[in-house]
Amino acid sequence: MAAQAPVLNAPQTHGVGPDAGHGHMDHPPTSTGIDHRKMLMWLFLASDCMFFGALIATYSIYRGRSEDVGVGPYPSELIDIPYTSVSAFVLLMSSLTMVLALAALQKNDIRGSRLWIFATAALGAVFLGGQYFEFTEFYHEGLSLQTNMFGSTFFTVTGFHGLHVLIGVIWLVTLLFVSLRGGLRQDDSLDLEIAGLYWHFVDIVWIVIFTLIYLIPYGEAHSEEGGEHALRLLHLGAAIIPGL
Amino acid sequence: MASYRDSVMNSGPGTKPGTDHEVDAHHEHPSERTYIRIAIILAIITLIEVVIYYIEALSGVLVPMLVVLSAAKFVTVVGYFMHLKFDDRRLGWIFTGGLLVAFSVFIGLFVMQYFHQVVEFVGDIGRQI
Numbered sequence: 310m311a312a313q314a315p316v317l318n319a320p321q322t323h324g325v326g327p328d329a330g331h332g333h334m335d336h337p338p339t340s341t342g343i344d345h346r347k348m349l350m351w352l353f354l355a356s357d358c359m360f361f362g363a364l365i366a367t368y369s370i371y372r373g374r375s376e377d378v379g380v381g382p383y384p385s386e387l388i389d390i391p392y393t394s395v396s397a398f399v400l401l402m403s404s405l406t407m408v409l410a411l412a413a414l415q416k417n418d419i420r421g422s423r424l425w426i427f428a429t430a431a432l433g434a435v436f437l438g439g440q441y442f443e444f445t446e447f448y449h450e451g452l453s454l455q456t457n458m459f460g461s462t463f464f465t466v467t468g469f470h471g472l473h474v475l476i477g478v479i480w481l482v483t484l485l486f487v488s489l490r491g492g493l494r495q496d497d498s499l500d501l502e503i504a505g506l507y508w509h510f511v512d513i514v515w516i517v518i519f520t521l522i523y524l525i526p527y528g529e530a531h532s533e534e535g536g537e538h539a540l541r542l543l544h545l546g547a548a549i550i551p552g553l
Numbered sequence: 554m555a556s557y558r559d560s561v562m563n564s565g566p567g568t569k570p571g572t573d574h575e576v577d578a579h580h581e582h583p584s585e586r587t588y589i590r591i592a593i594i595l596a597i598i599t600l601i602e603v604v605i606y607y608i609e610a611l612s613g614v615l616v617p618m619l620v621v622l623s624a625a626k627f628v629t630v631v632g633y634f635m636h637l638k639f640d641d642r643r644l645g646w647i648f649t650g651g652l653l654v655a656f657s658v659f660i661g662l663f664v665m666q667y668f669h670q671v672v673e674f675v676g677d678i679g680r681q682i
Contacts, residue, residue, distance in 0.1 A: 343641050351644045355651025362655020366662040394603045401599060404634050405592035412585050502636075509635045513627050520623040524606050525616055 350503045354510045357473075361514050364469060365521060368462040373527065375457040382451050384459050385527045389443075396439040397519045400474075403432035404512045407505045417495040423488050426501070429508065430481040433474050440471045463522065470518060473511045480504050582636055591633045598626050 339345055375383055410425030444464070452460045484504055487493050493500065583591075602622050605611050611618065632638035637645050 341643070343643065348644070348647075351647045355647050355654075358648070358651035358655040359658065362652075362658045366655075366659040369659070370662050370666045390603060390606060394599065397599055398596060401595050402592065404595075404630060405588060408588045408634050409585060412582065412588065415582070506635055509630055512634075513630050516623050516626045516630070520602070520619050524602055524619050526606075526612070 344499060346503055347499065347506075350506050354506065357510065357514075361466075361469070361517075364466045365517060368466050369521065371458040371462050375459040376527070378457070380457040382447075382456070383527065384463070384522075387447055387450055387452060388523055388527075390523060392439070392443070393519065393523045396436055396443075397515060399432050399439070400436050400512050400515050403429050403436070404509050406432060407508045411498065411501050411505050414493065414495060414498045414501050419488065419494065422493070422501070423485060426481055426485045426488065430478050430485065433478040433481065433508075437471060437474055437478065440467065440474075444468075466518060466522065470511070470514055473514070477504075477508050477511050480507065582639060583633060588633070591629060595626055595629060598622050 339348075341348060375381065406425045406428040410422045410429060413419075413421030413425055444467075447460075447463075452463075454461050454464050481504060484493060484501060602619055605615060605618055631648070637648065
């Protein structure tokens with residue numbers, strides 16, 4: 310225990326990196342020199358990369374299967390690029406308001422930070438509203454989780470992203486209430502920065518989803534050819550696996 | 554005995570204990586003006602993505618262009634809005650590690666998919682023989 314005491318009681322400086330050896334005593338007293346909460350958030354975001362990586366990879370390998378099998382409705386019939394572009398723009402601008410909230414708090418502009426936090430949460434809510442409308446429209450067009458591979462993968466990927474946005478909005482609203490009660494001051498700016506890291510991550514995931522699911526064009530629906538293709542695959546499978 | 558917080562409080566002149574200012578003393582964040590410029594650039598890139606989607610003549614190079622543009626947006630948001638460009642390099646390594654694993658999963662699934670098609674192809678040839 311005695312050996313650990315200096316670590317806890319003495320501020321650390323970077324042992325490596327550009328700041329090494331400068332002797333400044335201006336880093337948090339952690340073994341890494343990085344605030345643990347910030348480090349933990351980056352570790353979480355790295356793990357969330359893997360989570361969304363798996364979801365997006367699964368979506369990608371099943372992309373176009375609905376057309377192959379001939380079970381609609383197809384993405385080319387449903388996806389509305391102008392509508393989703395507005396949603397993407399809204400989420401992008403929410404990242405701007407998020408950094409402005411942090412910048413305001415770091416300058417001790419409490420009112421400004423509250424305003425930008427509110428704007429970020431509001432833009433997030435607008436995005437969620439847009440997603441709800443899109444999901445409802447798709448459902449009315451006959452697409453559900455069970456309809457075809459596009460429905461299963463689309464609702465799973467965008468649904469989990471929407472859930473992340475919802476968590477972010479709840480987090481921001483909570484921070485807004487904390488701020489209104491006087492609990493979010495200049496000294497607490499790391500709390501807002503960590504929330505901001507999460508929020509920006511949600512934005513970058515949408516950047517990938519927007520490109521992969523919405524902008525990269527889908528093949529035209531061709532049910533008869535697709536059906537034939539699927540049958541041919543089945544016959545091939547039967548030829549490969551004896552007794553099928 | 555001095556508490557942990559006390560030791561933090563005495564960590565040096567001009568610091569705000571337990572806050573990001575300690576870290577950011579060496580890693581200045583961009584100004585609001587820079588943030589707004591970045592947001593405008595990101596909005597323009599998004600607009601370009603949508604516009605090229607509708608240009609028939611670019612259909613042959615649409616996918617690579619979209620990948621490059623979205624990668625540029627991704628890197629810009631991570632670098633500037635998430636401050637990774639200005640923060641401790643180790644945080645960047647952590648995030649890059651997660652990204653690499655995610656990308657490996659992506660590649661792995663595609664390889665398996667391709668492998669499956671190869672097996673089908675070989676089986677088809679075997680059936681014909």
